[in-house]
Amino acid sequence: MSAPRPTRRTMLKAAGGLTVAAGLGAGTILATSVAASAADDGFGLHIIERNEDDPRMWYYRFQTDAIGWAPAVNVLLPSDYHTSGRTYPVLYLLHGGNQDFIAFDRLGIRDWTAGKPLIVVMPDGGKAGWYSNPVSSNTGPRNWESFHLNQLVPWIDANFRTYAEFAGRAVAGFSMGGFGALKYTAKYYGHFASVSSHSGPASVRRDSGLVVHWANVSSAAVDLAGGTIYGAPAWDEARVTADNPMENLERYRGKRIFLVAGTSPSPDPFDYANETQVLAGQREFRAALDKANxxxxxYEDPGGHMVRPDRMIEDLDGIIAHLKKA
Structure with missing residues (x-):
């Protein structure tokens, strides 16, 4: 069982210097990262809450112009991080819809990674943010893509001993987060050497664009006060194409790809419909990857729309084996 969520305390600015790495845009990769005794502001992120007391799970909440409220992140450190002096590969682990940055802590990520040489970054992504900058929002900025790729990634590399390069980064997620992982890997081509989608949709145009419609409807109801991710009634077609794994196959070449979907009906009718769409989309995506060599x-496993701890642990081991070694 994972430990409870860390308590919060007022921000304490660390004594001593911090070397901040150069800025990171959508197409630029940092070559080095610098360790710090405690994290500091930078890359458009202002820390308003933090807890660095736990030996492994460090928590931060930010003020950022990218998001109209204060998003948070958990950073899970290797067991020997404070004594080894080593540099580590990093996994960005993205939660599903109607979840938050604590989701994987509740599921057991501390136990799954105990003794493993990997930093795991678990950010907020909105209850229905879809890891996107929306076409419209009626409740202030909700630019999750910009927050994650243009702010959080370089901030992590500047404040933790990470390999700030393609060979040192992976991205994975569950459900909406699995979609986000596939999207980020293709769209930000040189950022992530490994991508994992656990019950995440991989074909957004199939069935008359059901995933696009669901992203629009869910974001309008939960995150955007009537705004939409892709536009309505007319979609921003270029945005849909850029986000659709099926239309960006070549951008997965040379990367580790790990996919999981469920095959069995769930007692929850919504859950059943959700995983049925995921399974069909992943099968279509896999067939296209096969054709492209x-x-x-x-994996197709019994059960519905859920995180499968055994597959997560297998995935974590595969990520560590694939990325640059600590």
Missing amino acids: IPFTA
């Missing part, structure tokens, strides 16, 4: 690992 792009290798992948994929």
Whole structure:
């Protein structure tokens, strides 16, 4: 069982210097990262809450112009981080819809990673943010893509001993987060050497664009006060194409790909419909990868729309084996 969520305390600015790495845009990769005794502001992120007391799970909440409220992140450190002096690969782990940055802590990420040489970054992504900058918002900025890729990634590399390069980064997620992982890997081509989608949709145009419609409806109801991710009634077609794994196959070539979907009906009718769409989309995506001679690992497991701890642990081991070694 994972430990409870860390308590929060007022921000304490660390004594001593901090070397801040150069800025990171959508197409630029940092070559080095600098360790710090405690994290500091930078890259458009102002820390308003933090807890660095736990030996492994460090918590931060930010003020940022990208998001109209204060998003948070948990950073899970390797067991020997404070004594080894080593540099580590990093996994960005993205939660599903109607969840938050604590989701994987509740599920057991501390136990899954105990003794493993990997930093795991678990940010807020909105209850229905879809890891996107929306076409419209009626409740202030909700630019999750900009927050994650243009602010959080370089901030992590500047404040933790990470390999700030393609070979040192992976991204994975569950459900909406699995979609986000696939999207970020293709759209930000040189950022992530490994991508994992656990019950995440991989084909957004199939079935008359059901995933696009669901992203629009859910974001309008939960995150955007009537705004939409992709536009309505007319979609921003270029945005849909840029986000759709099926239309960006070549951008997965040369990367580790790990896919999981459920096959069995769930007692929850919504859950059943959700995973049915995921399974069909992942099968379509896998067939397209096969045709393009792009290798992948994929599982179809009994059960509905849920995180499968055994597959997560297998995935974590595969990520560590694939990325640059600590």
